[in-house]
Amino acid sequence: MAFRSMICCGNSFDRKGEGKKQTKWRIFSLKELHAATNNFNYDNKLGEGRFGSVYWGQLWDGSQIAVKRLKVWSNNAELEFVVEIETLGRVRHKNLLSLRGYCAEGQERLIVYDYMPNLSLLSHLHGHHSTECLLDWNRRMNIAIGSAEGIAYLHHHATPRIIHRDIKASSVLLDSDFQAKVADFGFAKIMPDGATHVTTRVKGSLGYLAPEYAMLGKASESCDVYSFGILLLELASGKKPLVKLGQTAERTITDWALPLVCERKFDELADPQLNGKYVEEELKRVVIVALICAHSQPEKRPTMLEVVGLLKGESKEKFAVLENDKLFKSPQPTDDRSAVDDGSDIISEE
Numbered sequence: 001m002a003f004r005s006m007i008c009c010g011n012s013f014d015r016k017g018e019g020k021k022q023t024k025w026r027i028f029s030l031k032e033l034h035a036a037t038n039n040f041n042y043d044n045k046l047g048e049g050r051f052g053s054v055y056w057g058q059l060w061d062g063s064q065i066a067v068k069r070l071k072v073w074s075n076n077a078e079l080e081f082v083v084e085i086e087t088l089g090r091v092r093h094k095n096l097l098s099l100r101g102y103c104a105e106g107q108e109r110l111i112v113y114d115y116m117p118n119l120s121l122l123s124h125l126h127g128h129h130s131t132e133c134l135l136d137w138n139r140r141m142n143i144a145i146g147s148a149e150g151i152a153y154l155h156h157h158a159t160p161r162i163i164h165r166d167i168k169a170s171s172v173l174l175d176s177d178f179q180a181k182v183a184d185f186g187f188a189k190i191m192p193d194g195a196t197h198v199t200t201r202v203k204g205s206l207g208y209l210a211p212e213y214a215m216l217g218k219a220s221e222s223c224d225v226y227s228f229g230i231l232l233l234e235l236a237s238g239k240k241p242l243v244k245l246g247q248t249a250e251r252t253i254t255d256w257a258l259p260l261v262c263e264r265k266f267d268e269l270a271d272p273q274l275n276g277k278y279v280e281e282e283l284k285r286v287v288i289v290a291l292i293c294a295h296s297q298p299e300k301r302p303t304m305l306e307v308v309g310l311l312k313g314e315s316k317e318k319f320a321v322l323e324n325d326k327l328f329k330s331p332q333p334t335d336d337r338s339a340v341d342d343g344s345d346i347i348s349e350e
């Protein structure tokens with residue numbers, strides 16, 4: 001199927017502008033989704049997550065969709081599913097992936113989204129598209145600010161407020177203009193316990209979990225801020241949240257980045273794929289904000305609204321204070337080194 005290679009580098013791909021026009025929220029029939037996805041054909045499969053598989057599809061009007069077919073559900077949870085999905089469906093922001101609708105027939109639970117032609121940040125940083133180097137510094141900055149704005153909207157403007165709980169590179173999708181669309185918000189909450197491979201208390205992903213969330217299982221906005229900090233470091237450096245140290249050992253991306261920041265070696269933090277083409281001031285801003293977001297003490301982390309201002313360079317005085325935080329003074333006091341231990345050893349990958 002041709003769509004697999006249809007990576008989109010500019011405006012021209014989205015001929016009809018489907019990605020931009022506001023689509024009406026509605027209920028889909030199973031029959032319609034079968035037709036759109038060629039009966040959930042393997043060739044249409046975009047990928048598989050913990051909660052189910054995602055398929056590319058095309059509706060009768062030509063618009064492209066992504067259909068998430070959930071794995072585990074039971075007949076009697078239909079009402080719960082519909083109520084939660086209807087709530088999420090009302091959340092609209094330019095940097096959030098809108099839900100177009102859903103289908104709940106028999107045991108089937110499906111969620112329909114707009115298809116994002118440039119796929120996820122993960123695929124550009126570490127996956128299929130990482131060698132194509134489509135993420136120049138300007139795009140990365142836009143993605144950083146856009147995704148921060150999307151999450152800030154969930155925390156501060158959505159009613160009820162939404163804690164994402166699973167911010168990571170694969171949850172940030174990219175539209176035809178490489179604008180960030182944060183996906184899967186509120187999703188960890190609506191899935192019944194047992195449908196994920198992590199513990200039933202903690203529904204996040206390895207390497208991105210705030211230490212207090214990993215240990216106590218209590219989600220809050222500041223846990224999202226922590227995960228966002230990890231995502232920012234990943235975006236700037238091209239490194240994974242857990243950096244390999246030989247065959248078995250791993251260290252967290254914050255453990256790797258913090259000493260470099262203390263020694264002001266910002267050039268060593270930049271993704272080599274950028275070939276030195278980045279704006280130094282912005283890189284420094286992203287990395288410092290990232291490490292403050294990933295502070296071990298939740299009360300030291302900024303809010304997402306503050307993060308937006310900092311990334312945009314609007315809060316110069318606040319940034320000057322952060323830059324001189326004791327976290328960035330070399331040598332590292334033991335307390336602050338633990339800032340970067342995400343406590344992820346309590347979660348198994350299986």
Ligand SMILES: Nc1ncnc2c1ncn2[C@@H]1O[C@H](COP(=O)(O)OP(=O)(O)OP(=O)(O)O)[C@@H](O)[C@H]1O
Nearest residue numbers: 046047048049050051054066113114115116120170
């Ligand atoms: N709207 C979309 N447009 C394009 N690709 C999508 C869309 N939604 C999901 N995908 C892709 O489908 C794949 C599976 O997504 P899914 O959200 O189920 O899992 P995940 O986020 O990769 O992992 P997990 O859910 O386990 O945390 C990913 O590669 C994702 O990039």
